[in-house]
Amino acid sequence: MEAMIAQRYVKALTSMMDAEALANTKTLFDALADAYKEKAFADIINDPQIGDAAKEELLLAIVAGADSSAVNNLIKLLVEKKRLTVIPAIAESLRLTLAGMNKTYEGKVYSNTEVEASTLAALSSDLGKKMDATITLAFVASDYDGIKVEVEDLGVEVSLSKSRMNAQLVEHILKAI
Structure with a gap:
């Protein structure tokens, strides 16, 4: 649900900004999403006893260095609509959008051998x-x-398993007999 809501906000940002401004906005939202991982920050944002004005002030202080009216307005809108919990989803949606625009993706290679x-x-x-x-792959032990290559953002998974190869080889030999 949050991902769908985040996509609407990202779509609006995409229509207003060029690729460079969108990349800067992604950096800001990545920082905000990282802040959500801190328990103290998450407690402040999720505490119903803390007023919306204080939450807005805190978030605007975090992104003040960017001096972006679009980001400031988006944060004000999120506070007004009580949708502060979608900030990490917005960061992820921005990452996916920029990856699609630039055609740069990251993937992982899984194997039990180096x-x-x-x-x-x-x-x-x-x-x-x-x-x-452009795909960048990283090794994960x-x-x-066997070996498995996975690029999640593209929905691509290629794998070659030794046990599956052995089973198919045995099956082929048995069919030949």
């Missing part, structure tokens, strides 16, 4: 060409028996 940096670079390049995007 994958070399040159292999990651080759996978990134080949997958990027296939998807017509896991207990996956």
